[in-house]
Amino acid sequence: MQSFTFYNTTKIVFGKGQISELSNLISKDQKIMMIAGGGSINKNGVYDQVMSALEGYKVIEFWGLQPNPEYEKCMEAVQLAKEEKVDFLLSVGGGSVLDATKFIAAALHYEGDDPWAFLDSGEEIKSMMPVGCILTLPATGSESNGNAVISRSERNQKLAFSNPKAMPVFSILDPETTLTLDDRQTANGIVDAFIHVMEQYMTYDVNTPLQDRQAEAILKTLIEQAPKVKANPNDYNTRANIMWCATQALNTLIGSGVVQDWSTHMIGHELTVLHGLDHAQTLAIVLPALLKHQRKQKGGKLVQFGRRVWDIQDTGEDSVIQKAIEKMAGFFEEAGNPTQLSAYDIKVDDCLIAAKRLFEREGKIGERGDIGQAEIEAILRLAE
Amino acid sequence: MQSFTFYNTTKIVFGKGQISELSNLISKDQKIMMIAGGGSINKNGVYDQVMSALEGYKVIEFWGLQPNPEYEKCMEAVQLAKEEKVDFLLSVGGGSVLDATKFIAAALHYEGDDPWAFLDSGEEIKSMMPVGCILTLPATGSESNGNAVISRSERNQKLAFSNPKAMPVFSILDPETTLTLDDRQTANGIVDAFIHVMEQYMTYDVNTPLQDRQAEAILKTLIEQAPKVKANPNDYNTRANIMWCATQALNTLIGSGVVQDWSTHMIGHELTVLHGLDHAQTLAIVLPALLKHQRKQKGGKLVQFGRRVWDIQDTGEDSVIQKAIEKMAGFFEEAGNPTQLSAYDIKVDDCLIAAKRLFEREGKIGERGDIGQAEIEAILRLAE
Numbered sequence: 014m015q016s017f018t019f020y021n022t023t024k025i026v027f028g029k030g031q032i033s034e035l036s037n038l039i040s041k042d043q044k045i046m047m048i049a050g051g052g053s054i055n056k057n058g059v060y061d062q063v064m065s066a067l068e069g070y071k072v073i074e075f076w077g078l079q080p081n082p083e084y085e086k087c088m089e090a091v092q093l094a095k096e097e098k099v100d101f102l103l104s105v106g107g108g109s110v111l112d113a114t115k116f117i118a119a120a121l122h123y124e125g126d127d128p129w130a131f132l133d134s135g136e137e138i139k140s141m142m143p144v145g146c147i148l149t150l151p152a153t154g155s156e157s158n159g160n161a162v163i164s165r166s167e168r169n170q171k172l173a174f175s176n177p178k179a180m181p182v183f184s185i186l187d188p189e190t191t192l193t194l195d196d197r198q199t200a201n202g203i204v205d206a207f208i209h210v211m212e213q214y215m216t217y218d219v220n221t222p223l224q225d226r227q228a229e230a231i232l233k234t235l236i237e238q239a240p241k242v243k244a245n246p247n248d249y250n251t252r253a254n255i256m257w258c259a260t261q262a263l264n265t266l267i268g269s270g271v272v273q274d275w276s277t278h279m280i281g282h283e284l285t286v287l288h289g290l291d292h293a294q295t296l297a298i299v300l301p302a303l304l305k306h307q308r309k310q311k312g313g314k315l316v317q318f319g320r321r322v323w324d325i326q327d328t329g330e331d332s333v334i335q336k337a338i339e340k341m342a343g344f345f346e347e348a349g350n351p352t353q354l355s356a357y358d359i360k361v362d363d364c365l366i367a368a369k370r371l372f373e374r375e376g377k378i379g380e381r382g383d384i385g386q387a388e389i390e391a392i393l394r395l396a397e
Numbered sequence: 398m399q400s401f402t403f404y405n406t407t408k409i410v411f412g413k414g415q416i417s418e419l420s421n422l423i424s425k426d427q428k429i430m431m432i433a434g435g436g437s438i439n440k441n442g443v444y445d446q447v448m449s450a451l452e453g454y455k456v457i458e459f460w461g462l463q464p465n466p467e468y469e470k471c472m473e474a475v476q477l478a479k480e481e482k483v484d485f486l487l488s489v490g491g492g493s494v495l496d497a498t499k500f501i502a503a504a505l506h507y508e509g510d511d512p513w514a515f516l517d518s519g520e521e522i523k524s525m526m527p528v529g530c531i532l533t534l535p536a537t538g539s540e541s542n543g544n545a546v547i548s549r550s551e552r553n554q555k556l557a558f559s560n561p562k563a564m565p566v567f568s569i570l571d572p573e574t575t576l577t578l579d580d581r582q583t584a585n586g587i588v589d590a591f592i593h594v595m596e597q598y599m600t601y602d603v604n605t606p607l608q609d610r611q612a613e614a615i616l617k618t619l620i621e622q623a624p625k626v627k628a629n630p631n632d633y634n635t636r637a638n639i640m641w642c643a644t645q646a647l648n649t650l651i652g653s654g655v656v657q658d659w660s661t662h663m664i665g666h667e668l669t670v671l672h673g674l675d676h677a678q679t680l681a682i683v684l685p686a687l688l689k690h691q692r693k694q695k696g697g698k699l700v701q702f703g704r705r706v707w708d709i710q711d712t713g714e715d716s717v718i719q720k721a722i723e724k725m726a727g728f729f730e731e732a733g734n735p736t737q738l739s740a741y742d743i744k745v746d747d748c749l750i751a752a753k754r755l756f757e758r759e760g761k762i763g764e765r766g767d768i769g770q771a772e773i774e775a776i777l778r779l780a781e
Contacts, residue, residue, distance in 0.1 A: 019408070
């Protein structure tokens, strides 16, 4: 096992009706800026629940954060928060709204010229305005980690920061708020959570049997819950189980002491920038292709994945690996996310610039640092 | 799934040589009271590492905490800490030293007459002196929870409190410090961690598949690592895996959203008070008997436990249950902890007072509140 620090300070308040706990989580003297997306929280009643819980507080609202939240939009929120002298940021929505809120919170305490430095030059976040979260879409795990991904389309950039200081002080997870998610959002969430686990699990072994099994626990549960939510999207317990899986997938626990490999995410981000695909749509395309390409390097864990997660009994390891990748791809397809670029009418030649951009920015990627421009191109061709 | 709050604020610093991180974890202006046990930390070099890391700090020392730490001894430490005006308590040792340190920390901020009220009348801990931990014996999980168990022999009491405010601010877990543990300490740690998981897992189902699998992940890893540590007590990775299992077993994660049943611990505590057995020795005696007695009530989970944790393929559920309990008892025996009172020359008639005392204090126990005095007596007879 590798040495590690595990420190997760987010208070999770989980269950039906828990939005009413807000007044126990934010002190009355705080001026709050509620940050939200495009209005779905109006339709599903979450906005009303929040406002009812915040009666007696000073609250201003900032709306309009979109999936793949944009730098420019975030900076508008920074401006408003400064003018209004707010003390606390409350994100109400999915991971994109929350990622934006974290960036806004960090920007509000930043003394340099342009807080984009947190993303493109790795400047460290030393302090940020406190952030609370009401999560309405389980997927990114942002509700219990210090990560955020922000886009700056004018520069063709979609970049991430990760800092323990950027964890929400609390996150309210009420599975009832997810009952109204549509099929696409639900599928994206399941695939995103699944692949978060894979990026921390599908690497070379450093003797971490507990972390492996904790990762497999999430994978198996997602595999089991996905058809249930399709059959019965209104089942509270199924939604609750998916929501808890998504949080556990990226709260840094299963990544403690192990080798990680975020190649699929890095390639996926480039595809979103290029073609506007949803985040999880890109991941479902990249991962099967990446595993086919890296089947030798990741062979040991692929066999374990096949046997333990997919119960493949074959004796031959090659056969286990092949079936495991096929079953995983089938799972993504079944959940609702195709695994080939062609499903979105995207030609691979229109993606190769992603390999160049990524390589020029990051150098070789992968847990062994052996995935360069040529390898990324080969992976994209396998996903044609 | 039940509603829950998950909030674990302990920073875990895990790995070889991490004691040297102490100076980054405690600010220089704090006057520290180091609290320790009987001297094993002198023999294994931990004391020297701590003192070297704390060069330049004001440090006083308080020694002599024993397993099943005593109220009277703790109150001596409270007295000294007050006289010396310390700001920070550093526990160096196993779970008993740490439990004592938590109680001392709470007592130091207590304004009532006798802080025993935290234990025998459930008075709430509102604030306590900060506690840091250097763990040298993986077992209790105290390094990442707000629990403590304190004994008051003059009153025949061994009682617990549990409060999120009582979590250590940090815990340093260096598996190297556990290489010198003897067979008895190692066995006790493995059995204690295993049974912590069981108390949160072996209950009726409320649709928590992820928590179930996370629990099974710990159980399976302990089952796999136990013979390894017996064969090779000096293997760092085996010790590291056991240490991480023990933390994960009782950091409140697998208990989130599930039904819990701490009957085995409650009965075990009484046996320690009566006969001075080690904590984990009592648990290994009580749990197999309790599961035999409760096999009907816990049938569904027992079958799952048998199939998933012990890979029992039998089709008949009764047979799976019987074999699962036998295999678990065999695992405790193999680890080094007998499962019958007779192994310690204890007659069951000399234990029955435990049933009376426990029932008089707690009423009926168990996840369904159906284990009263007669049932505890029956369980003890099954453990004869």
